[in-house]
Amino acid sequence: MRFAAKHSSTVGPCALASGLLWATATMATTVTAPPPTPPDLPGEVVAPTATEARGLRQTWAVRDGRLWVRPDGPDATWAPLHGTGKPVGKGLEPFVDASLVAVTADADGRFAAVGSDGTIFHYEGSWNAVWGPPFLPFTQGVVKLPFPKTSLREGRLAYSQRHKAVGWSEDARGQQFYWGSAGTTSLYLLSDDGRRIFLLDPWLPPDTTRELVGPGDGTVTMAALAASA
Structure with missing residues (x-):
């Protein structure tokens, strides 16, 4: 957050000796661009690999x-x-x-x-x-x-x-x-x-x-x- 102050010749209830103190706050926002889509992403995965x-x-x-x-x-x-x-x-x-x-x-x-x-x-x-x-x-x-x-x-x-959706499992002998x-x-x-x-x-x-x-x-x-x- 960054503050900036300036004086005014207008006299008011919050006046300083040389005028009013004005404050403006600027919030810095950082926008991160999404990474580019890799060209080698698969169309369909039939058999899984490590990646x-x-x-x-x-x-x-x-x-x-x-x-x-x-x-x-x-x-x-x-x-x-x-x-x-x-x-x-x-x-x-x-x-x-x-x-x-x-x-x-x-x-x-x-x-x-x-x-x-x-x-x-x-x-x-x-x-x-x-x-x-x-x-x-x-x-x-x-x-x-x-x-x-x-x-x-x-x-x-x-x-x-x-x-x-799976309510039970079965071992190699068919036991549920x-x-x-x-x-x-x-x-x-x-x-x-x-x-x-x-x-x-x-x-x-x-x-x-x-x-x-x-x-x-x-x-x-x-x-x-x-x-x-």
């Missing part, structure tokens, strides 16, 4: 460190998420300039993204860099990839968010499990050697110590993984 993903009603893509989204619809166009394509929101000030390198998505407007320093973000209506039970804030923290970001490729990350209306969010990460699957959940402690046993009790080398619902 392209398909949700229930959106398509996602990471380009030049930003996350772009295109909703379904014949006239829909690509736009950077929240105008910047960067993590924004309460408590995310250290990450506003984060350069994103990967995205994996599921359900409606839900995804996980990875920053260039390995930080894993999750999004369920708003950006979040914190993992851990919200009712135990002292256990919360940031989680990073359990492998170098340089080894990111398709099939290394798989985000799963139980859709509202009913979850009611409770939501379930999981992020699966495949290890470098393809023998281990790490599990992350926004409500579990922020680390990558939880694992799922792979096929053949961990004796089979997996090339990729995928998840949904």
Whole structure:
């Protein structure tokens, strides 16, 4: 805010010895132009890659460190998420300039993204860099990839968010499990050697110590993984 004062020869109730004091305030506003739309954004994502993903009603893509989204619809166009394509929101000030390198998505407007320093973000209506039970804030923290970001490729990350329309899940033996209306969010990460699957959940402690046993009790080398619902 900038103030300017000038004198007037008019004498009034607020007069100074040499005249009236006038003040004008000028508010400086900064308008940031939206980033240019990358020319190589996909038309359709059939199989996800490290930088392209398909949700229930959106398509996602990471380009030049930003996350772009295109909703379904014949006239829909690509736009950077929240105008910047960067993590924004309460408590995310250290990450506003984060350069994103990967995205994996599921359900409606839900995804996980990875920053260039390995930080894993999750999004369920708003950006979040914190993992851990919200009712135990002292256990919360940031989680990073359990492998170098340089080894990111398709099939290394798989985000799963139980859709509202899904009332139950089924295992490989055909056994059905009913979850009611409770939501379930999981992020699966495949290890470098393809023998281990790490599990992350926004409500579990922020680390990558939880694992799922792979096929053949961990004796089979997996090339990729995928998840949904």
